[in-house]
Amino acid sequence: TQLLEQSPQFLSIQEGENLTVYCNSSSVFSSLQWYRQEPGEGPVLLVTVVTGGEVKKLKRLTFQFGDARKDSSLHITAAQPGDTGLYLCAGAIRSGTPDKLIFGTGTRLQVFP
């Protein structure tokens, strides 16, 4: 069974702090996506990383795809209350057409003002 473990599961921090969320698996992914889900809403795609070692920046968010394409991290600089939400990673596995998209266990982030 393919599994994407995210850590930490929960994170409560003060506004202005930095944080890193990790997404790990023993499977190799053709691509990996990060989503944020706010209460009462569906997940919204933040980024897709495709190449091993790739780093993408989205304002205060930095996403990295591991060299072996088995893991990824999301780093947030100077967190703000608006960053509060459930962060999900999702890896695409080549398994016929379409690729299978496996979602991670999620990291629930709360940023206090």
Added chain:
Amino acid sequence: ETGVTQTPRHLVMGMTNKKSLKCEQHLGHNAMYWYKQSAKKPLELMFVYNFKEQTENNSVPSRFSPECPNSSHLFLHLHTLQPEDSALYLCASSQAIAGLLGETQYFGPGTRLLVL
């Protein structure tokens, strides 16, 4: 705005009831998906439709029956559900489905289902 709407947003049903969830996308996409999101479990893909044809059934029990009359609408018919089926049911759509490389899925807000 995601362009994917779901109704109802909340649903309470008994185990003997029959109900349907509706999803509509206004994005001109060709692929639509049903996901189940339970507490403490990863998001689970249930069904995939591409150009109205079902391309994936992820070992979902037959008490869940999908229907895709056209590329813009997707239904999930529910009957004789169990309490453990209580969850958030999310619909999503994407432009294409030939591999997910770089493909963006747009999610609806979900239907929160409680089975008593």
